[in-house]
Amino acid sequence: MTARPNDALAEVRRLRHQRPRRHHLMRSFRLQVMLLVGVLLAAMLLAQGAYLNHRKAEIISDQMGQRALAVAQSVAAIPELVAAFDEPDPSVTIQPIAERIRRDTGARYVVVGNAEGIRYSHPLPDRIGLPMVGGDNDRALIGGESYVSEAEGSLGEAMRGKTPVFDAEGNIIGIISVGFMLDRVALDVGGHTSLGWWLVAAMIALGFAGAYGLSHHLKRVILGLEPHEIARLAMEKEAILQSIHEGILAVNREGEITLVNQQARRFLGLPEAREVLGRPIQELVPNSRLLEVLERGERQFDQQMWLGDHPVVVNRVPVRHAGEIEGAVATFRSRREIVELSDALTAASRDVDMLRAQAHEFSNKLYTLSGLLQLDRIQEALALIHQESERAQAQMSFLMGHVADPVISGTLLGKLTRAREIGVVLEIDDQSSFSLPMTAAGQEVLMTVLGNLIDNACDAARQGAGPDGDGDRGELPRVRLFFTDLGEQLLIEVEDNGPGVPSAQVARIFEEGYSTKPGRHRGIGLALVARLCAEHGGAITLEESELGGACFTVVLDRSLCRDPATA
Template identity: 75%
Template sequence: MTPPRSRTLAELQRFRRPRAKRRWYKRSFRLQVMLLVGLLLAGMLLAQGTYLNHRKADIISHQMGERALAVAQSVAVMPEIIAAFAEPDPAARIQPIAERIRHATGARYVVVGNSESIRYSHPVPERIGQHMVGGDNEQALRYGASYISEATGSLGTAMRGKTPVRDADGNIIGIVSVGFMLDRVAMDIGRYTSLGWALVALMIVLGFAGAYWLSQHLKRVILGLEPYEIARLAIEKEAILQSIHEGILAINSDGHITLVNQQARRFLDLPDDHVLLGQPIQAVVPNTRLLDVIRRGEQEFDQEMWLGDHPVVVNRVPILYEGEVEGAVATFRSRREIIDLSQALTQASRDVDMLRAQAHEFSNKLYTISGLLQLDRRDEALALIHQETARAQQQMSFLMRRVADTVLSGTLLGKLTRARELGVALEIDEQSSLSCPLTPTGQEVMMSVVGNLLDNACHAALNGPHAENPRVRLFFTDLGEQLLVEVEDNGSGVPPALAEAIFTEGFSTKQGKHLGIGLALVERLCRQHHGAVTLEESELGGACFIVVLDRGLCAQRAPTLAERRQSQGEPSHGH
């Protein structure tokens, strides 16, 4: 079993085919930061705004109550009001005064009553002479207190200021009640607190804007990678460092060890549980030259030294950051292994000479086939040809195993043959598969899509910067809910300015007539069958076309005899 291929930074930053639904912790780091910072700031602002506005509402309510009480106390000490209580009809004199004060102060009502709570004034004249409503007059009439209350009267719930009316001897002869309706108080509170809420909303918007900027900045700092990709890179880096055959030892600018892999421990004859990180390099490798590399900032390659009891060849490189030396790293390999490798290379050279001899022999076979045909010895020629068709048989075997549709298999076999004639290395990804046959419509669509994309890719590879080694790669699968086809080449690619125009009928970068049809046909077929075609940069260096088609183009696969028996509850009797 081969280990998974290590991915470089550039491969992580480019688009990859989604293999599974992303988990919540694999969502965009930028979105996570923006939401976390924005929601945290919004929660703090809302909590603070709620508290401050609640305090402001309490203060406004208290001030309204104090205002009502102040008006009531002013009315209670007016000589005209006190004198009116001794008249036969107090209401005739008190009502106009109370109404004038009510209009001047903006109160909802100014009610003056006697010691029995009988009204002498009221905004509704018909209620004069009736009992005051609310049941909160006792403290003023019995105890002579001035106070603020909240009660429901004949006009509704109000914030009231109540105070007793006293005669010249100090006796309680009546009561004054001034009220501001609570809905009016609420309106005043809303008017005064609306600015606070507007500021809170503005700060929340600015907070989310700042969170977005912060997320963008952090994304740039971490080179556009997601946290889980950074974690995977760290895990992969650790796995690579521990699995490579060379020893690696790194130190910081102070000469303390910051990294050591298992191979380096074996060279140093140290157990795995021996702590090396943070130790001075001289205590572990007395004859080290890494400190000299840090001091001079110069590289050293292929230097021989002894590391413990092992003769090794060492490369020493300074670690630079923004022009400053931050440390150094040394890689070393066994000198004995290099000698063994040299011997292996010598053997490989002999093998190459043998291959040259085999190539010469193969050319002789071609001449032999030509001679047999000229001598009309077709049977012998065919027998010799069959021996040389193993590669073609392997391709056919792959298509028969991985492609359930015979029409598509024939199309791919023809394209492989055509690519070989053109000198293009056409590769079919080993993970490609089509587990279900295609419907007649699906066969037409796939033949058009695959055929046009492969033809364009071969042309691009032959006319690109790597024309001496043109390569085209094909991947297709019906796993999942859609059909997926990818074709990439090592040609010149497509300029970003032409990324949309290439799917327009009649547009082509090739010279000649009757061109610009293939990609337009592919795009139209994708739209007709609920799919899409996109263009990206290829790992080979050229263009990569990704086609997604409706899974409905695949026919239902007929169940096997074992599957039918299993669905009916019968034993399969398999061997």
């Protein structure tokens, strides 16, 4: 029996709910996915945020330094300030100018010094006249450069823009130092980068929420199973598929092979699975009819067909998900095994029928002999015994002299006894003969052919004779048998005096499942005989019998006989 895919999914879900739940968090697939995706996303966002905020801080610090340098250069270009260097007390003129610029620009200090680094201005007036500190004036006073530096001055660590002051002849007469305290720079940087960190935190929270949703979706897609459970199910499924006796072939919606077990490969003569998977089904098994199932979505059960040289019985079902056809699966089993089992059962039934007929027949004769002996009719009893012995001896002598194979002789003897039991006269033509023993295959074929044809002929003869045994024509049911192997082929003729086969039914008489007799499980014997004839280089024909009923003629290849030299 082939399980439907949707039923299989329902069974997996049912078993999942029946299974005791695991509470160990580290083995939860949902938690593992959420943590893995969330932590990975958080690490990426933190790394990106740290890089971007670091670059932003560098840009802000650089802008503050450039701002300080620009203010310093602007102060150094004020003519009044340059002219004040020639006054007796330059700080009187320079201090107000520097303080006004400091307040306007927001700088922490604007310090003007002479060529020796002596202050002419300072936010703290009491420090005017003292040397500038920090040790970073040489590049401006000696080299004449304008630059940005970080150093600790009298007011603390600061980012300072420094530029020299030139007189009209281009001589360095002083230095301008504009400073922004580093703690103030840090506050500005923090104010500008805090928004970025808040955005990173929000994205991390959103990432964890998305990771939770993703884990929930994946858990639902895999039917609530854990990874180790999926691995175990996959191994169990593979072991089952490879060990069952039926061949299994599955395709996806594009008609490409997605699954094939070793039994299917044996039936179809396919290479290893890795060479088959992914290839179009029409390329390897053109008559699989799985594409019809994909197109129509119809289930097909117990369909008979040939795969390679194997007669098989096939079931085909579509695989559906959410109402859509995702693929199709075909399962098939060898019909030869079914036929062999049927033949074995037929042979056993034939032996039982023969024994039953012989027991019944000899029981009647024993009763007759008992009656004659009780009536003291000894001569008549002896005559009956001699008569029966002569008839049995005649049959045995004929079969031993005309049929070389003991198995075929036993089959014919059993049929003679059975026919006599049911009231049918079974005649074997005197010219009949099988001069050579049969091979093992020949014995099986001839037992099947003779058994089915003689049984059908006896049934037809009895049907034509009617319940009284002599019918409308006043004849007993008769069956005539002829067989020979003298030509190039084996020839068998079985005819009866039954009603025959109507002309309208002649064309279908050899179809499996079709029968002129009522009842179930009919229409097998003649179809089986026709198939055996086709497999062994012969044929079966139907014509009108000289006895008035049907005459079946069977021709088989002589290869069923043993080689005369070995025989």
